[in-house]
Amino acid sequence: DAKTTQPNSMESNEEEPVHLPCNHSTISGTDYIHWYRQLPSQGPEYVIHGLTSNVNNRMASLAIAEDRKSSTLILHRATLRDAAVYYCSISGNTPLVFGKGTRLSVIA
Amino acid sequence: ETGVTQTPRHLVMGMTNKKSLKCEQHLGHNAMYWYKQSAKKPLELMFVYSLEERVENNSVPSRFSPECPNSSHLFLHLHTLQPEDSALYLCASSQETAVDSPLHFGNGTRLTVT
Numbered sequence: 001d002a003k004t005t006q007p008n009s010m011e012s013n014e015e016e017p018v019h020l021p022c023n024h025s026t027i028s029g030t031d032y033i034h035w036y037r038q039l040p041s042q043g044p045e046y047v048i049h050g051l052t053s054n055v056n057n058r059m060a061s062l063a064i065a066e067d068r069k070s071s072t073l074i075l076h077r078a079t080l081r082d083a084a085v086y087y088c089s090i091s092g093n094t095p096l097v098f099g100k101g102t103r104l105s106v107i108a
Numbered sequence: 109e110t111g112v113t114q115t116p117r118h119l120v121m122g123m124t125n126k127k128s129l130k131c132e133q134h135l136g137h138n139a140m141y142w143y144k145q146s147a148k149k150p151l152e153l154m155f156v157y158s159l160e161e162r163v164e165n166n167s168v169p170s171r172f173s174p175e176c177p178n179s180s181h182l183f184l185h186l187h188t189l190q191p192e193d194s195a196l197y198l199c200a201s202s203q204e205t206a207v208d209s210p211l212h213f214g215n216g217t218r219l220t221v222t
Binding site: 030031032034036041042043044045046049051087091092096097098099100101 | 112150151153198200207210212214215
C-alpha cells in the first residue's frame with residue numbers, strides 16, 4: 001500500500017483558508033486519495049476522496065497534483081469546529097490504512 | 109448520530125475477564141471493520157468483513173475474536189487481554205470493500221485492561 005506523509009501539526013486563524021498537504025509519491029494508478037478527520041472523543045469522519053480530478057463537496061475541496069504524488073485538502077474558511085486531526089490515506093487493494101495525520105489548531 | 113453505534117462507550121476489564129464489544133450499523137452497508145487506536149499510534153486495521161464473511165485479518169492475536177452474525181452487526185470478543193491492549197476500538201462500515209467506498213466510523217469503545 002502507498003504510504004503518506006503529512007506535517008505533524010498546523011495552525012490557522014479562524015475564518016482563514018487552510019491548505020493541508022499530503023505526499024503520496026508511491027501511489028499507483030488505481031489508488032484513490034481519501035481524507036478523514038477525527039475530532040476529540042469521536043471516531044474518524046469522512047471528508048472527501050478523489051482519483052485524478054479536483055473534487056469539491058460541502059465540507060472541503062481536494063486538489064490533486066497532476067502526477068498524483070501529492071494532494072491538498074482545502075478548508076475554505078476555518079472555524080473552531082474544524083480543529084481536529086486530519087488523515088490522508090490511499091486505498092488500493094486493501095482497506096484504508098491511516099498514518100499519524102496532521103493536528104490542525106484553529107485560533108479565534 | 110453517526111449511523112454506526114458502538115457499545116459500551118467505556119469498558120474496564122481485568123486480564124482474566126471475558127467481554128464483548130458490539131457494533132451496529134443502520135446504513136445498509138455490506139462491509140464492516142474493526143480498527144484499534146492506541147495512544148500516539150496510527151489507526152490499525154484489525155478485521156474486515158464483507159457480506160458477513162471475514163475477508164481480512166491483520167495478524168491479530170487470538171485473544172481478539174470477531175463475529176459478524178449479519179451485515180448490520182459486528183462483535184469483538186475479548187478474553188485474557190494484556191494491559192497493552194488498552195486502546196480505543198473503532199468499528200466502521202462501508203457500502204462495499206471497494207477502494208472508493210468511504211468508511212463510516214462509530215465513536216469507539218475506550219477499553220482499559222487492568
